[in-house]
Amino acid sequence: xxxxxxxxxxxxxxxxxxxxxxxxxxxxxxxxxxxxxxxxxxxxxxxxxxxxxxxxxxxxxxxxxxxxxxxxxxxxxxxxxxxxxxxxxxxxxxxxxxxxxxxxxxxxxxxxxxxxxxxxxxxxxxxxxxxxxxxxxxxxxxxxxxxxxxxxxxxxxxxxxxxxxxxxxxxxxxxxxxxxxxxxxxxxxxxxxxxxxxxxxxx
Ligand SMILES: [Zn+2]
Numbered sequence: 038x039x040x041x042x043x044x045x046x047x048x049x050x051x052x053x054x055x056x057x058x059x060x061x062x063x064x065x066x067x068x069x070x071x072x073x074x075x076x077x078x079x080x081x082x083x084x085x086x087x088x089x090x091x092x093x094x095x096x097x098x099x100x101x102x103x104x105x106x107x108x109x110x111x112x113x114x115x116x117x118x119x120x121x122x123x124x125x126x127x128x129x130x131x132x133x134x135x136x137x138x139x140x141x142x143x144x145x146x147x148x149x150x151x152x153x154x155x156x157x158x159x160x161x162x163x164x165x166x167x168x169x170x171x172x173x174x175x176x177x178x179x180x181x182x183x184x185x186x187x188x189x190x191x192x193x194x195x196x197x198x199x200x201x202x203x204x205x206x207x208x209x210x211x212x213x214x215x216x217x218x219x220x221x222x223x224x225x226x227x228x229x230x231x232x233x234x235x236x237x238x239x240x
Contacts, residue, residue, distance in 0.1 A: 085122035
């Protein structure tokens with residue numbers, strides 16, 4: 038076990054240098070495709086621990102294909118280890134992958150860069166927030182909706198709920214839960230995010 042920890046440390050250290058990536062992944066790939074079960078499980082664990090030391094591109098070109106291969110292994114221990122490693126990859130590259138998959142312009146929390154809304158979901162940029170201008174979005178993501186409360190706004194009485202960044206809990210704006218005047222009904226279920234609380238990402 039001590040031996041294994043040393044190998045893990047060495048591989049992580051080597052991974053911090055991009056020049057070593059090819060060598061490391063050649064070795065890991067040999068381990069992935071060999072017939073020894075323990076070797077395959079070691080490879081899976083190594084793929085998992087190097088995740089913090091690599092970027093999204095290396096993950097998608099080297100780590101994910103190796104894990105896909107391990108995930109289709111007939112041995113259940115290998116399969117389960119690869120699922121665990123997949124979880125680590127998905128968690129770590131959550132934001133990068135989302136930007137890549139969506140390929141569109143995003144807004145993120147000004148405080149922690151958590152992705153909170155898509156530019157495509159902007160309904161209006163002419164809203165009044167608590168601290169200046171705000172945008173109305175049809176959807177928001179990675180947010181937490183607080184308790185409902187009635188608020189008298191410039192445009193009449195509304196039931197609203199503050200929305201927080203799910204990562205750092207910064208208050209970003211509010212959600213319109215219910216509007217009472219017919220002309221304001223279109224806001225129901227939509228989100229107002231303060232311009233000063235969000236930053237452009239991937240533009
Ligand atoms: Zn945040």
